[in-house]
Amino acid sequence: MKKCLFTFLIICKSFVLATDLDSGNTIPDLQLRLLDGDKASIHELVKDGPLMIDFWATWCKPCKKVMKFLDQYHQDYADRGFKVLMINQDTPRSLGKVKSYIRSQNHQFIVGLDPNQKIAQKLNGMVMPTLILVDKGGEIKWRHQGYIPGDEVEIEKQIKSLIDNYSFDS
Amino acid sequence: MKKLFIFLSVLSLLIASDLDFNGALNTNYGDNKEFYYYTENRIDLNIFYKDFQGWVQYEYAHPPEIGFSINKIRKFRMEYAFEDFLVKVGDIYEFWGRGLVLNQFDDQITNYDNGLHGLYVGYSSGPLSLSHINGKANIWNLGNDLRIPAFKNKHNLTGLQAQYDWSMFSIGVTQLITEEDHQLQFGNQFADVHHTLNGIYSSMILGNADFFFEYVDKRATDNSISFAPVEKNGHGLYSNLNLYLGSWGLSTEYKRYAFDKAHSDLTADDYGNRIAFQTMPTLGKEHNSTLLGRVSHNYNFNDERGIQLELNGSILDKYAVSTQYSHLSRNENWQSLSQLEWAENPLESYLPSSDPSALPYWENYQEISGYTLGDNLFFKLGRGNNKQVFKTMRYFDGIQQDMSVEDNSFWDYDTTYDSTWAAYDIIIEIVDSTYMEIFDTTFSDPYNVEAKMWQELKSFTIPVELNYTFDNGYSLGIGFQYQERQKKNISKGNSIYYSVADSGWALINPENPDSSFYLEESQFAMDTIKINTQYNRMLYVTLSKAPKWSFTITHDWTNVFDGQATDDPFYNPLEALVYGDLKYFTGERDPRDPPPFIQKRWVSAELAYNLTSSQRISIMYGSIQGGLFCSNGICRVIAPFSDGIKVSYSAIF
Numbered sequence: 172m173k174k175c176l177f178t179f180l181i182i183c184k185s186f187v188l189a190t191d192l193d194s195g196n197t198i199p200d201l202q203l204r205l206l207d208g209d210k211a212s213i214h215e216l217v218k219d220g221p222l223m224i225d226f227w228a229t230w231c232k233p234c235k236k237v238m239k240f241l242d243q244y245h246q247d248y249a250d251r252g253f254k255v256l257m258i259n260q261d262t263p264r265s266l267g268k269v270k271s272y273i274r275s276q277n278h279q280f281i282v283g284l285d286p287n288q289k290i291a292q293k294l295n296g297m298v299m300p301t302l303i304l305v306d307k308g309g310e311i312k313w314r315h316q317g318y319i320p321g322d323e324v325e326i327e328k329q330i331k332s333l334i335d336n337y338s339f340d341s
Numbered sequence: 342m343k344k345l346f347i348f349l350s351v352l353s354l355l356i357a358s359d360l361d362f363n364g365a366l367n368t369n370y371g372d373n374k375e376f377y378y379y380t381e382n383r384i385d386l387n388i389f390y391k392d393f394q395g396w397v398q399y400e401y402a403h404p405p406e407i408g409f410s411i412n413k414i415r416k417f418r419m420e421y422a423f424e425d426f427l428v429k430v431g432d433i434y435e436f437w438g439r440g441l442v443l444n445q446f447d448d449q450i451t452n453y454d455n456g457l458h459g460l461y462v463g464y465s466s467g468p469l470s471l472s473h474i475n476g477k478a479n480i481w482n483l484g485n486d487l488r489i490p491a492f493k494n495k496h497n498l499t500g501l502q503a504q505y506d507w508s509m510f511s512i513g514v515t516q517l518i519t520e521e522d523h524q525l526q527f528g529n530q531f532a533d534v535h536h537t538l539n540g541i542y543s544s545m546i547l548g549n550a551d552f553f554f555e556y557v558d559k560r561a562t563d564n565s566i567s568f569a570p571v572e573k574n575g576h577g578l579y580s581n582l583n584l585y586l587g588s589w590g591l592s593t594e595y596k597r598y599a600f601d602k603a604h605s606d607l608t609a610d611d612y613g614n615r616i617a618f619q620t621m622p623t624l625g626k627e628h629n630s631t632l633l634g635r636v637s638h639n640y641n642f643n644d645e646r647g648i649q650l651e652l653n654g655s656i657l658d659k660y661a662v663s664t665q666y667s668h669l670s671r672n673e674n675w676q677s678l679s680q681l682e683w684a685e686n687p688l689e690s691y692l693p694s695s696d697p698s699a700l701p702y703w704e705n706y707q708e709i710s711g712y713t714l715g716d717n718l719f720f721k722l723g724r725g726n727n728k729q730v731f732k733t734m735r736y737f738d739g740i741q742q743d744m745s746v747e748d749n750s751f752w753d754y755d756t757t758y759d760s761t762w763a764a765y766d767i768i769i770e771i772v773d774s775t776y777m778e779i780f781d782t783t784f785s786d787p788y789n790v791e792a793k794m795w796q797e798l799k800s801f802t803i804p805v806e807l808n809y810t811f812d813n814g815y816s817l818g819i820g821f822q823y824q825e826r827q828k829k830n831i832s833k834g835n836s837i838y839y840s841v842a843d844s845g846w847a848l849i850n851p852e853n854p855d856s857s858f859y860l861e862e863s864q865f866a867m868d869t870i871k872i873n874t875q876y877n878r879m880l881y882v883t884l885s886k887a888p889k890w891s892f893t894i895t896h897d898w899t900n901v902f903d904g905q906a907t908d909d910p911f912y913n914p915l916e917a918l919v920y921g922d923l924k925y926f927t928g929e930r931d932p933r934d935p936p937p938f939i940q941k942r943w944v945s946a947e948l949a950y951n952l953t954s955s956q957r958i959s960i961m962y963g964s965i966q967g968g969l970f971c972s973n974g975i976c977r978v979i980a981p982f983s984d985g986i987k988v989s990y991s992a993i994f
Contacts, residue, residue, distance in 0.1 A: 197361050199389045208509065208546040230627040235661075236719060236808075239712060263440040263622045267581040268651055270551065271590030275653035276661060287436035287446055292396065293387050295365040295993040311363075314955040314993055320719065320808050320816035321887025325954075 196311045198303070201290055203258065206270055206282040213256075216281070217309050220252020221333050223326075224303040226285075226296035228260045229272050233318035234300045238278065240323040244330055245280040251334045252307070255280035258290055260299065304329055361389040366992045371406065373964075373985020374911050379406040383415075394420040396431075407452045407488050408481075416447070416456070429461035433474055437502050438542035441557040441577045442515045443474075444620040452490065455480055455617045457498060468506045475499045480617045482609070487980055492609050494617065495522040495531075509547060515540040515557075519616065526609040533564045534613050553581040559600055561613035573613035575600030575643075579622055589654035596624050597646040597672065597691070604675045604683040604733075607643060614643045624649040626665050626706050628725075630804040631897075632824040632877055635968045636727050638702045644671050647693045647702075660711035668692075670699040677737045677792065679839040697795045697831075698736045702729040714809075721806040727799065734794040734830075735837075741845050743785040750778045788854035790846045791834030796864070799827045808883075818883035826875040828864040828903065833857065865901045872901040890950045894919070897966050898942040911935065911984040915963050916944045943981075955994065961987040 200214040216222050225241055227234035238257070245255035257280050259269050266286055273282055283290070291297050304313040313329045315322070364386040372378045381402040388395040398416040405411070418431030434445040434456050447454040459476015477497055484491025497520040504513035517538040522531045542555035556578050563571040577598045584591045598621065601607060601614030623640040624647045626633075647669030654662050670693035673685040688694050695701050703726070710721035755773040801824065808818035835857040836846040850856035865872040877899045885891030896919065912935035917925030920938060924930050945963030952958060967981035 196363060197389075199361065199387075199394065208506075208511075208544075230629050232629045232721075232806075235710070239716075262446070263444060263620065264625075265627045266439065267553070267583065267594050267622065268592045268653070271583050271585070271592040271651065271653045272663075274585045274590040275588055275655055275663075277588050277655065277658070287434055287444065289434070292385070293363075293394070295363055295385065295387070297365070298991060298993075301993065315888075316955060316957055316991065316993060317949075317951070319885045319887045319889075319891050319951075320810040320818070321814045321885070324814070325888045 197309050198305050198311055199293060200309075201293060203283040203285060203290055206259070206273060206284060211281075211283070213305075214309055216254060216256060217305055217307055220254065220307055221312075221330070222305045223253070223255045223330065224258060224294065224296070224305065225255065226258050226260055226291050226294075226299050226301045228299060229265050229268055230261075231299045236320065237300055237302075237318045237323065237326075238276070240326065242276075242278045242280050244327060248330060248334060253330060253334060256283055257281065258283045258285050258296065260285055260288055260291055260296075262286055302326065304333060306333055363387050364994050366990070368990040369406065369987070370989070371982070371985060371987040373983050375981070375983045375985075377980055377982060377985070379404055381405045392422045394422075396420075404488070405449075407483075408449075408490060425464055425466045427461075427463040427465070429463075431458070433457040433459055433461045433476060435461065435472070435474055435500075437515050438513060438540065438555040439553065439579055439581075439622055440620045441542075441555045441579055442517050442538050442540040443500060443502075443618050445618060446620070452481070452483065455620070457496075459498075470502075470504045470506075472502045473500070478618075482617075492524045492526075494524060496520070496616070496618075498618070510543070510545050512543040513541070515542070517618065519618075521612075521616065523612045524609060525612075532612055535562045535564060536560070536613075536616055538616075538619075549585045551583050553579075555579050557619075559615075563613055571613070573601065575614060577615075577619070577621065581622075588658070589652065592649075592651045592653070594622065594624050594649040595647075595691075596622060598642055599644060599646075599672050601643040602671070602673060602685060603644075604685070624667050624669060625704060626651075626667070626725075628706070630723065630725075630802065630822055631879055632822045633706075633725050633727075633802050633804065635877075636798070636800045636802070636824070636826065638669070638704070638727070638729055640669075641671070644673075645669055646672050646688075646691075656709075659713075660709055662707075662709045664705075664707045666703075666705045668695075668701065668703050670694045670696075670701040672699075674698040675733060675736060676739075677733075677735045677839070679841070680735065697730045697793070697797075698733055700730050700733070703727070717810050717812075719806075719808040719810075721804070723802075723804045725800075725802045725804075727802075729798050731796045731798050731828075734796070735792050735839075736795065737790060737792040737836075737839075737846060738834075739790060740787045741790045742787045743843075743845070745783045745785070747781040747783070748779075749781055750776065753777050790836050790848070790854070791857065792836035792839070792846050793834050794830060794832040794837075797827075797829050797831055799829075801825045810887075814887045816883075816885050816887065818881075818885070820879075820881045820883075822877075822879040824875075824877040826877065826903075827873065828875070830862045830864060831860070832862075833859040865903065867901050875903065876900045888951060888954065890948065892949075893947045895945050895947070895963075896942065897944075899966075900941065902941070911964075912939055913944075913963065913984045915946055916942070919944050956990070956992040958990045959988070 198213055200212050202210060202212050205211055223241065241255045259282060261269050263286065285291055288297060294303060298316050300318050302315040303311060306312050312333055364384060367383045369381045383398065383400045385398050396418045397414055400415040401412045403410045416432040418429055420429045435443055437443045445455050447456055455478065457474060457476040457478045459474065461474050463472040480494045481490035482492040500517040502513060502515045504511060519536045521534040521536060523534050524531055538557055538559045540555060540557035544553045545551060557576060559575045561573045579596045582593045601611060603611060621642060625638055625640065628634050647667060649667035651665040656662055673687045674694065674696050675683050675685055675698045678684050693701060706723065706725040708723035712719050753775045804822045806820040808816055810816040835854055836848050838847055840847040848854055863871045863873045865875050879897045881893055881895040883891055883893040912930060912932045914925065916939050943964040943966045945961055945965055947959055947961040949957060949959040964984055965982040967979050
């Protein structure tokens with residue numbers, strides 16, 4: 172009974188939090204190493220416009236499915252300052268193949284490396300794929316876990332909505 | 342319960358305050374008819390305030406799916422950044438180079454946690470970065486019970502890392518020193534071991550190529566017996582060269598890990614070798630196909646070398662293609678001196694061996710995937726081969742001579758007369774006898790002896806996946822995986838056993854040393870009848886509606902078990918429904934006596950529903966076949982799940 176109550180309370184609390192706080196928090200200014208060897212910070216990346224962060228790995232099947240669409244959005248909305256940051260979580264076991272895979276797919280988005288999940292743990296991206304949409308000011312506007320084929324419609328809708336609001340505000 | 346309310350109150354305060362924070366909740370519950378029950382609740386909370394960052398993880402698990410029951414704050418860490426410094430206190434997880442010296446992570450699926458409770462101090466200014474870690478770690482390893490850890494190794498650890506980055510070149514040096522209390526296999530005995538690891542790594546990134554190299558030298562001293570410390574030394578080497586041309590990328594890797602060696606598997610009593618903080622590249626493909634995951638190689642971080650090549654590219658700028666090959670082996674060949682004694686012979690070249698006595702492993706995998714039909718159809722088609730020598734039971738190849746011994750010993754008598762008494766006409770005869778031990782040894786002509794027996798595993802797998810997305814948001818997915826597996830004991834040669842009496846290998850035909858045999862014997866059997874090939878198949882059908890729900894039915898079946906039978910002892914309505922067995926629903930079947938057509942089959946159904954974009958609940962009902970599960974190069978055997986229900990809920994906020 173105690174166990175059930177515990178679980179129930181936790182779920183209720185988190186339901187309330189997740190419903191209320193899907194957006195609103197500011198993303199922390201985390202530093203990360205990029206695939207090309209450079210270093211970057213998340214606040215630097217959101218200077219010019221909105222940023223979509225996605226956590227992925229070379230062995231994650233749904234991550235690869237959604238990548239194609241995210242790369243397309245990165246290119247389609249680049250003129251509005253929008254960027255996609257793909258944070259890779261491959262461990263040393265497959266880390267050596269990340270660049271080879273990205274180059275082979277001609278992906279244009281930014282790729283960061285997070286081999287022992289330091290960034291993922293701080294942004295709750297341990298479940299892959301996890302998408303976090305951040306506006307120009309660093310405020311988290313939308314979060315999404317998992318990928319069901321067809322989710323790309325909702326993803327693009329959220330990006331467009333943010334960009335349109337941003338254009339209207341400015 | 343008090344702890345929970347305190348925790349929830351803190352959460353509420355955070356919401357009301359100006360602090361930035363985020364969190365995640367994972368709740369898992371499972372119960373089935375095999376008394377395999379678990380309930381896990383885990384909350385992660387990150388707090389950010391100016392230059393401070395905090396992380397706390399609370400877990401209530403009674404019991405968890407694997408590990409010990411817990412109801413407390415499991416992990417926490419505070420971080421403070423000022424100027425060029427970063428200080429962390431609490432649970433530390435760091436990663437240097439490619440992990441030959443240090444790679445820390447907390448993998449709850451395999452219950453592998455090599456985190457450190459202690460302090461981290463980092464300094465980074467321009468191209469130079471320095472870091473220091475210090476603290477204690479309790480690392481648990483599983484024993485015979487797949488759900489309860491059995492062995493604990495306690496570490497008191499300190500480490501240093503320095504890295505210097507030029508524009509395209511980096512170099513780093515590392516040192517890790519740890520005092521380990523290592524739990525032995527039996528009893529509650531601990532060995533006192535001192536480990537020192539010194540490493541160096543470097544990387545270079547060019548336009549069309551990049552290169553990484555890491556080397557570690559490891560020395561261990563067993564101080565359990567203070568007056569006679571025992572040393573064990575080893576080294577590890579890893580390199581990775583990637584080449585790019587257009588939309589093609591070739592990744593090449595080489596490894597040589599030599600921290601310990603033994604003919605048989607190492608146990609908890611073999612210590613002083615690779616430590617739990619060293620989690621290195623395996624040079625094997627990390628698969629996302631269930632059947633390929635089940636035939637994964639059990640990598641030997643103490644004694645293994647190998648190469649891996651992987652070519653990634655695209656065809657017609659839309660289809661991704663990938664082909665991979667790896668070849669691994671031990672660092673030495675092992676020769677049987679007798680039935681139980683083995684001697685190693687180091688490999689002469691730097692490359693892995695194909696000789697069965699070096700326990701080689703080969704893997705190759707090809708895959709093509711992509712979108713077609715206006716990006717509505719996703720397809721993936723793969724094929725993979727695995728082959729490995731799992732163990733050698735005897736392995737001798739050499740020249741032998743038979744020795745014949747003829748005993749020609751004799752007694753030598755020497756009679757003398759004592760002259761002392763001659764004057765008295767008394768003659769005393771003295772007989773001096775000596776045993777003359779003479780053996781005549783003759784050798785037969787030398788002849789070749791081959792006495793080999795090893796176990797070989799082979800598999801061939803085809804994973805296929807199709808997924809069509811309709812314009813109204815619905816999608817239909819079909820996946821099919823097919824696998825053929827063979828597990829054979831192979832014997833060959835002209836001898837099958839070592840004669841202790843004759844101190845040599847006994848020929849099967851002593852009259853004719855050239856008389857030899859070759860025998861392959863399958864290790865799959867059903868009711869004492871040998872089955873040559875195990876056929877595994879998995880079919881799954883998914884119907885989903887983005888962005889809300891997806892429903893999947895999975896059907897997994899085989900023709901023969903590998904080892905102990907894991908027959909599903911129950912017959913559930915889902916299985917009856919999938920097989921269209923109306924007798925079940927009219928009460929003509931006994932749920933505890935499944936009919937033959939459902940044996941060796943596992944059926945499950947899962948509904949996943951997104952409550953919001955950041956909350957997901959899934960409910961699974963049915964049976965899941967147990968088997969090998971591998972992650973991060975660490976494998977564990979998962980117990981079968983028979984006729985049960987699993988519920989999981991996850992949320993991020």
